[in-house]
Amino acid sequence: MSLLEIEKLEMRFGGLIALKELDCSVEEGEIFTIIGPNGAGKSTLFNIISRFYDPFGGAIFYRGENLLRRPSHAIPRLGIARTFQNIELFEGATVLENMLLGRHIRRQTGFLSELLFLPSARREEEAHRHKAEEIMDFLKLEAYRDQRIANLPYGVRKIVELGRALASEPKLLLLDEPSSGLNAEETRDMAFWIHDIRDLLGATILLVEHDMTLVRAVSDRVLALNQGRALALGSPAEVSADKAVARAYLGEDA
Amino acid sequence: MRALLKTAYAQDIRLFRYGGTGRLVCGLLFYAALLVIAPRGFLTAWGACLYALAFGIILLRRDSQDEGGSAAFWYGLLGVALLSAPLLADDYAVSQLSFVLTYAIAGIGLVLLSGQAGQISLGHAAFMAAGAYTEAILHNAGAGLLVSLPAACLVAAALGVLVGLPALRMRGIYLALATYAFAFIVEEILARWETVTGGNQGLTMDWPRLVLPGVSYGFESEREFYYLVLGVFAAALLAALNLMRSATGRAFQAVRDSEIAAKSMGVNVAAVKTTAFTISAGLTGIAGALYGHLLFTITPEGFTIFLSINLLLMIVVGGMGSLHGAVFGAIFLVVLPQLIASFRDLLPPALASQSGIESGIFGLIIILFVLFEPDGIYGRWVKIRAYFDLFPLYRKGSFRRQRRTMASERDR
Numbered sequence: 001m002s003l004l005e006i007e008k009l010e011m012r013f014g015g016l017i018a019l020k021e022l023d024c025s026v027e028e029g030e031i032f033t034i035i036g037p038n039g040a041g042k043s044t045l046f047n048i049i050s051r052f053y054d055p056f057g058g059a060i061f062y063r064g065e066n067l068l069r070r071p072s073h074a075i076p077r078l079g080i081a082r083t084f085q086n087i088e089l090f091e092g093a094t095v096l097e098n099m100l101l102g103r104h105i106r107r108q109t110g111f112l113s114e115l116l117f118l119p120s121a122r123r124e125e126e127a128h129r130h131k132a133e134e135i136m137d138f139l140k141l142e143a144y145r146d147q148r149i150a151n152l153p154y155g156v157r158k159i160v161e162l163g164r165a166l167a168s169e170p171k172l173l174l175l176d177e178p179s180s181g182l183n184a185e186e187t188r189d190m191a192f193w194i195h196d197i198r199d200l201l202g203a204t205i206l207l208v209e210h211d212m213t214l215v216r217a218v219s220d221r222v223l224a225l226n227q228g229r230a231l232a233l234g235s236p237a238e239v240s241a242d243k244a245v246a247r248a249y250l251g252e253d254a
Numbered sequence: 255m256r257a258l259l260k261t262a263y264a265q266d267i268r269l270f271r272y273g274g275t276g277r278l279v280c281g282l283l284f285y286a287a288l289l290v291i292a293p294r295g296f297l298t299a300w301g302a303c304l305y306a307l308a309f310g311i312i313l314l315r316r317d318s319q320d321e322g323g324s325a326a327f328w329y330g331l332l333g334v335a336l337l338s339a340p341l342l343a344d345d346y347a348v349s350q351l352s353f354v355l356t357y358a359i360a361g362i363g364l365v366l367l368s369g370q371a372g373q374i375s376l377g378h379a380a381f382m383a384a385g386a387y388t389e390a391i392l393h394n395a396g397a398g399l400l401v402s403l404p405a406a407c408l409v410a411a412a413l414g415v416l417v418g419l420p421a422l423r424m425r426g427i428y429l430a431l432a433t434y435a436f437a438f439i440v441e442e443i444l445a446r447w448e449t450v451t452g453g454n455q456g457l458t459m460d461w462p463r464l465v466l467p468g469v470s471y472g473f474e475s476e477r478e479f480y481y482l483v484l485g486v487f488a489a490a491l492l493a494a495l496n497l498m499r500s501a502t503g504r505a506f507q508a509v510r511d512s513e514i515a516a517k518s519m520g521v522n523v524a525a526v527k528t529t530a531f532t533i534s535a536g537l538t539g540i541a542g543a544l545y546g547h548l549l550f551t552i553t554p555e556g557f558t559i560f561l562s563i564n565l566l567l568m569i570v571v572g573g574m575g576s577l578h579g580a581v582f583g584a585i586f587l588v589v590l591p592q593l594i595a596s597f598r599d600l601l602p603p604a605l606a607s608q609s610g611i612e613s614g615i616f617g618l619i620i621i622l623f624v625l626f627e628p629d630g631i632y633g634r635w636v637k638i639r640a641y642f643d644l645f646p647l648y649r650k651g652s653f654r655r656q657r658r659t660m661a662s663e664r665d666r
């Protein structure tokens with residue numbers, strides 16, 4: 001059984017067809033990349049998995065369980081974390097607080113013990129902070145630890161958002177264009193991190209990415225989408241050699 | 255460098271980063287016990303000062319060499335001053351101080367709701383009213399504080415759940431209007447349901463009683479009641495601080511900053527908003543109960559939209575980024591009308607006799623704060639302190655002005 005199975009997924013916005021009978025499956029432990037021109041429906045797919053959008057038809061199974069039956073706030077609890085194409089951080093909070101919010105689903109103590117800050121609450125807070133600190137270490141964010149997001153440059157925010165997603169210790173990580181807005185060096189770091197996240201943290205990664213160098217460097221398999229339809233699926237080399245894909249990117253009519 | 259930073263994370267969750275909480279609490283409790291045990295007149299103003307000095311030097315100043323100085327030291331002095339106030343000040347001043355602390359309790363509730371969770375409310379007068387009327391009814395029926403105060407909290411909190419419902423669908427100005435409408439309904443009910451609320455005549459209540467199994471203690475004066483208010487305030491403050499340093503407080507912040515990101519982190523946005531309204535209403539209900547005792551007579555006119563606006567004004571002026579703001583705002587709310595009254599004599603008589611002058615000045619002050627100091631008095635205080643700390647290095651840009659949002663206008 002695949003980790004994530006998408007069956008005949010269909011999404012429309014008014015008359016616009018954003019996804020058309022999309023089928024694909026992501027295996028445990030792989031780095032699966034979705035590419036496609038603007039408006040292909042990549043982010044839409046992420047938003048359906050996050051349950052922000054209700055699809056028109058089709059189903060999504062995660063470890064055999066139908067995701068569409070769950071509300072959006074229940075998705076992270078299944079072990080699915082994500083980042084956003086346009087960065088959705090908690091702007092008024094510090095980097096550390098953002099990391100800690102990433103651990104929200106890991107909270108164990110109840111409201112009452114927090115109100116009294118019982119030893120159990122203190123222990124849990126310390127454990128969360130320990131974990132957050134580990135992740136900031138991993139992503140070289142220590143220097144920004146106590147800064148508010150509103151004061152950080154774009155590239156750093158992008159990495160903070162990755163960190164926040166990692167803080168929840170996900171099994172499946174959805175990254176929507178992690179390299180957009182990063183410079184060449186930061187993009188190279190990102191490639192290393194993506195590998196490390198899979199190899200060291202054991203997360204499966206579903207990636208949306210435009211930067212083909214990054215795609216080639218990290219992906220096990222690539223799916224090309226155009227106007228909501230799957231064009232090609234295979235290794236990075238196979239997909240970039242595909243004629244239909246080239247046509248879609250160059251915008252010629254089929 | 256890293257080792258230095260890494261040790262800091264256990265400190266972050268302390269109330270005082272550089273320690274001293276335990277000593278602070280012990281010292282204050284000891285002093286409170288002294289006040290209770292010592293014969294009347296034994297502890298005079300001079301005694302209080304002496305104690306404060308000794309307390310400060312022995313218990314707290316010990317670690318003043320620590321980086322950042324000892325915040326606990328200053329709060330300790332403040333605590334001694336608050337505990338000593340009834341020894342030093344006259345009845346009137348003590349009752350004004352009780353009003354400050356009572357407003358501050360409601361202010362804490364509002365800071366949690368508006369500053370922390372980003373939800374606006376123009377309905378807090380209704381929670382005050384719910385608390386005050388519940389307290390009055392139970393008190394007059396002979397119940398002790400340990401029953402009536404929690405009941406006042408619960409009734410207000412239940413109303414808070416109700417008001418939280420529109421918050422699940424609305425935000426910003428629409429939420430303000432919905433909460434306002436709710437407060438208006440409550441006000442009408444208070445005026446019309448005469449058998450229970452006494453209608454426009456209202457209800458009267460005297461000082462409360464503390465009934466424990468075996469013992470019964472009746473508060474008898476302004477001064478004694480002040481200690482009750484102080485105790486409740488301290489408990490509310492501590493509870494709020496605890497919430498803000500744990501997952502619930504962070505979830506509030508998440509909902510304020512980005513609902514969509516909050517959801518994607520597994521925060522149940524609807525539940526968090528409801529919780530925020532419930533806690534805020536509960537605290538305000540407690541404040542309302544104390545407020546009722548301070549006023550002696552409560553009528554629907556005491557709980558109109560003007561009270562809601564005053565409460566909101568309090569945290570806007572005080573600063574809703576921090577619980578300090580609630581306290582600064584409460585001081586402001588009590589002191590300003592008196593300042594206005596005393597300045598009235600200086601104004602030309604034609605102007606001074608105008609009735610709306612007080613609300614006018616209040617309004618003007620809100621506008622000035624929103625325009626020039628969105629972080630409130632507390633924000634200004636932080637800046638002044640930074641100026642002296644950094645002295646030759648302080649530059650205007652040291653504090654970049656941050657966009658202060660009520661709940662995010664973005665959704666998705």
Ligand SMILES: Nc1ncnc2c1ncn2[C@@H]1O[C@H](COP(=O)(O)OP(=O)(O)OP(=O)(O)O)[C@@H](O)[C@H]1O
Binds near residue numbers: 013018043085
């Ligand atoms: N909330 C929405 N309402 C209406 N149309 C939408 C909405 N979200 C997406 N769309 C449309 O659906 C199509 C697919 O959008 P999507 O954001 O998934 O593209 P994408 O593949 O992520 O593109 P990009 O590379 O630009 O991020 C686009 O035509 C877009 O305009």
Ligand SMILES: [Mg+2]
Binds near residue numbers: 042043044176
């Ligand atoms: Mg996209």
